[in-house]
Amino acid sequence: MEWLKRLDSIDPRWVYVIMALSLVFPVLKPIGLAISINKETTIPVYNWIESLQPGDIVVGDVSFSGGSEGELGPQLQAWFRHCMQRGVKVIMVAQWNTGERLGYTLLEETAEQLQEEGIPCEYGVDWVYAGYKPGGTTLWRQMQLDFWEACAETDMLGNSFSDLPLMQRFKKWDKATASDLIIFSAGDPGVGTYTTYFPDYNIYVGNVAVQVPGAMNTLRAGQIKGLLAGLPGAAEYELLLDKAGKAVKLMDAQSMGHAWIMLLVILGNIGFYLGAKERD
Amino acid sequence: MTTDPQILVQAICTLACYSYLIKENFAYRIAEYTLVALYTSYQITRLFHSFIKPYWQNYAIGEKQYYFILMGALGLLLYTRYAPPQYRWLARYPIALSVGWGLGGAIARSPRPVFTQLMDVMRPLNTANNVLFFVFFMAVMSYFFFTTGKESKFIQGSGRLGRYIMMIGFGTAFGNTVQGRISLFLNRLSFLLTDWLGISI
Numbered sequence: 001m002e003w004l005k006r007l008d009s010i011d012p013r014w015v016y017v018i019m020a021l022s023l024v025f026p027v028l029k030p031i032g033l034a035i036s037i038n039k040e041t042t043i044p045v046y047n048w049i050e051s052l053q054p055g056d057i058v059v060g061d062v063s064f065s066g067g068s069e070g071e072l073g074p075q076l077q078a079w080f081r082h083c084m085q086r087g088v089k090v091i092m093v094a095q096w097n098t099g100e101r102l103g104y105t106l107l108e109e110t111a112e113q114l115q116e117e118g119i120p121c122e123y124g125v126d127w128v129y130a131g132y133k134p135g136g137t138t139l140w141r142q143m144q145l146d147f148w149e150a151c152a153e154t155d156m157l158g159n160s161f162s163d164l165p166l167m168q169r170f171k172k173w174d175k176a177t178a179s180d181l182i183i184f185s186a187g188d189p190g191v192g193t194y195t196t197y198f199p200d201y202n203i204y205v206g207n208v209a210v211q212v213p214g215a216m217n218t219l220r221a222g223q224i225k226g227l228l229a230g231l232p233g234a235a236e237y238e239l240l241l242d243k244a245g246k247a248v249k250l251m252d253a254q255s256m257g258h259a260w261i262m263l264l265v266i267l268g269n270i271g272f273y274l275g276a277k278e279r280d
Numbered sequence: 281m282t283t284d285p286q287i288l289v290q291a292i293c294t295l296a297c298y299s300y301l302i303k304e305n306f307a308y309r310i311a312e313y314t315l316v317a318l319y320t321s322y323q324i325t326r327l328f329h330s331f332i333k334p335y336w337q338n339y340a341i342g343e344k345q346y347y348f349i350l351m352g353a354l355g356l357l358l359y360t361r362y363a364p365p366q367y368r369w370l371a372r373y374p375i376a377l378s379v380g381w382g383l384g385g386a387i388a389r390s391p392r393p394v395f396t397q398l399m400d401v402m403r404p405l406n407t408a409n410n411v412l413f414f415v416f417f418m419a420v421m422s423y424f425f426f427t428t429g430k431e432s433k434f435i436q437g438s439g440r441l442g443r444y445i446m447m448i449g450f451g452t453a454f455g456n457t458v459q460g461r462i463s464l465f466l467n468r469l470s471f472l473l474t475d476w477l478g479i480s481i
Binding site for chain 1: 301302326330331334389390392393396397399400449452453456457458459460462463464465466467468469470473479481
């Protein structure tokens with residue numbers, strides 16, 4: 001039983017090697033573990049887009065950078081796909097300059113796939129990427145008064161708003177033009193901008209997993225209406241769309257990683273308990 | 281395997297970053313320093329083109345709002361931190377102004393989201409969930425009750441329950457952090473497998 005006592009001092013490199021293996025194999029050969037859909041968090045986001053009429057405008061915010069792409073990228077793409085499938089128009093802004101280009105690349109990739117499938121997804125008509133605008137969170141207040149002026153009348157690509165048909169319907173950002181919005185946020189500035197300046201709007205959120213416990217307060221208080229939680233949130237959304245994508249493919253590996261960590265916690269505690277008895 | 285140099289650099293940097301798990305090494309440091317240098321230079325350039333240049337051109341010069349020049353000069357005082365010791369105190373003025381400005385703005389705007397959550401605490405005790413929420417909320421609050429009644433057995437017991445409740449909360453946050461880190465690795469893994477090695481997943 002000596003080896004059991006050594007369980008609380010396993011060489012971390014073994015932990016990493018086994019973790020890597022337990023993540024790589026399910027990615028290469030998926031197991032097909034079940035994914036349950038959260039009724040409190042994911043379903044409201046899906047139902048929101050389902051409840052909109054073709055032609056309605058929603059605003060999305062890319063407030064993340066490369067470090068969060070793994071979780072928020074699939075969420076953004078699944079949500080965008082849903083909007084285009086329903087004929088809902090999308091205008092994207094970005095509070096983080098570091099994720100501005102990344103968000104556009106992800107949407108462009110999805111737009112190409114949608115067009116190959118015959119789903120209308122024309123830039124300027126079905127969606128516009130206004131992108132990052134300098135000025136901090138107070139600029140978002142200015143967007144409510146005059147969206148065009150606040151954005152210097154240009155999108156991220158340098159196109160004039162006057163050349164983009166969708167923008168003719170979106171001179172200012174108020175409840176009459178777009179009362180619903182979603183923010184894909186990995187930190188600050190993020191959701192606080194909207195709960196502060198847009199408290200009467202229907203706010204939906206896509207968060208990285210580490211933010212989810214903190215975001216539950218705002219969900220319960222009704223400040224936000226729905227929440228996509230990390231990679232599982234993206235996978236659930238993909239399943240709701242009946243279009244399994246990257247998130248669904250990676251969920252087996254995610255579950256295996258969690259299983260390995262749970263096993264380590266149990267083994268570490270056994271080792272610690274037996275070692276503590278001897279030390280006493 | 282792709283020969284695209286951009287993907288190749290990304291792949292090498294990804295592997296260099298994860299090589300830290302074995303031990304700190306030269307490749308990891310190169311990747312780390314490259315990232316920090318790139319990010320810093322990018323931010324400086326962006327700040328110049330997004331803030332300093334347009335404000336100077338549009339407002340200070342274009343609209344003759346000369347107080348922007350005063351603000352710019354005040355901002356430059358921040359760099360007196362690198363001046364000889366007898367001039368370093370000058371850096372406190374722009375810091376004091378920006379902190380005061382920021383605090384004032386935050387205090388003016390923050391109450392609404394916070395009070396919405398405070399109002400949500402007042403729930404009718406008509407469901408088991410709400411009763412539990414009320415008990416746990418009071419227990420956690422009593423843990424932070426540092427004035428009178430600290431010697432009371434009731435407050436002590438309630439505070440202990442509050443501590444366990446918070447530990448469950450922290451455990452949830454930690455579990456989610458682990459999930460986030462695995463997701464981050466999976467994103468890099470899928471990049472290495474698909475974009476770099478050309479294996480479809």
